[in-house]
Amino acid sequence: MTPEALATLAHLRRARDLIDREYASALDVPTMASRALMSPAHFSRQFRAAYGETPYGYLMTRRIERAMALLRNGMTVTDACMAVGATSLGSFSSRFTEIAGETPSAYRSRKHHAIAAMPPFVAKVTTRPLRRAAAKGSSRIREATPTAAA
Missing domain, CATH: 1.10.10 (Arc Repressor Mutant, subunit A)
Incomplete structure (x- = not known):
């Protein structure tokens, strides 16, 4: 795995941890994406590729x-x-x-x-x-x- 891919996963984990901790607050994709240091569209694509569902789907689950x-x-x-x-x-x-x-x-x-x-x-x-x-x-x-x- 490349260093860039590892960095991306670390950023995505930061956003997923935010969802796990703050699930009861008003979270939206731009807020999650900012935690992952990505644009909302890029974050959504990367999150789905890494975890198999969209950020909003993960939040609702x-x-x-x-x-x-x-x-x-x-x-x-x-x-x-x-x-x-x-x-x-x-x-x-x-x-x-x-x-x-x-x-x-x-x-x-x-x-x-x-x-x-x-x-x-x-x-x-x-x-x-x-x-x-x-x-x-x-x-x-x-x-x-x-x-x-x-």
Whole structure:
């Protein structure tokens, strides 16, 4: 890996750390890009190439991940929405459903006993949300494998 590529990754990590720390604040791509010392367009391209999703997509995934933890602990959907920095309950619910595969209220009402018994670091990895499109894509691959082998 070239020194320039390593420097780019270091700058991108700085921006990703900003997202992880400040997910509840009003972050936009220009703010994230300035942390990475890049123009917004170049930053978006580089971030997607490095992490597989857009900066805004990463931000929303982090917000939904944090909201899932709050909902598991009994917080209301509206309070969780506001706590993670979402300004619209409707948009939050739509994005939550897109990423988690179920509505926030359905997720909140479900029992989460197994997660409560896990060490926090295991629970964080286990409950990390995956976009439904990615999950569907992986299941199609699994479905196609037995057919191809038959």
